[in-house]
Amino acid sequence: MRVARILRSIPTRISILGWRKPRVQALVHADLWVAGEGPPEQLPILDHHECGICHHVKSHPVSYICGHSHCYVCIRLWLEHEWMCPDCRTPMYHDPFRHWGEEASLASAYPDWNDESIVNYSWDGLIFPKAPEVLVPDSP
Ligand SMILES: [Zn+2]
Numbered sequence: 001m002r003v004a005r006i007l008r009s010i011p012t013r014i015s016i017l018g019w020r021k022p023r024v025q026a027l028v029h030a031d032l033w034v035a036g037e038g039p040p041e042q043l044p045i046l047d048h049h050e051c052g053i054c055h056h057v058k059s060h061p062v063s064y065i066c067g068h069s070h071c072y073v074c075i076r077l078w079l080e081h082e083w084m085c086p087d088c089r090t091p092m093y094h095d096p097f098r099h100w101g102e103e104a105s106l107a108s109a110y111p112d113w114n115d116e117s118i119v120n121y122s123w124d125g126l127i128f129p130k131a132p133e134v135l136v137p138d139s140p
């Protein structure tokens with residue numbers, strides 16, 4: 001009984017790579033929209049408008065240091081299971097950034113796309129893996 005309790009308290013979020021997985025129970029799509037159920041699906045007219053996860057025009061785009069961006073909701077759900085950019089596999093050691101410029105350019109590229117959905121850009125509950133230490137060579 002006691003052993004069972006100890007075993008249960010051992011974190012189950014360590015992946016095979018030794019990276020920490022999210023602490024909280026995995027979120028689902030509906031948890032992430034502050035209002036509405038998400039944007040109407042919009043087919044992209046240019047490849048770089050397309051989210052690599054849902055294949056529609058990015059809604060509430062967030063980007064990472066590799067330069068790729070995705071819908072906030074798509075990448076937030078992705079981060080429940082993976083710690084790499086879905087497009088290029090760059091390891092993600094911190095939360096993506098809100099991409100204001102892309103948000104504005106997508107809004108002007110799709111004037112009839114009535115994306116009235118709202119998200120709060122929260123990354124709560126995610127514990128990002130620690131970045132490996134960079135080895136600095138000794139100075140000569
Ligand atoms: Zn998406």
Ligand SMILES: [Zn+2]
Pocket residue numbers: 066067068085086087088089090
């Ligand atoms: Zn990438």
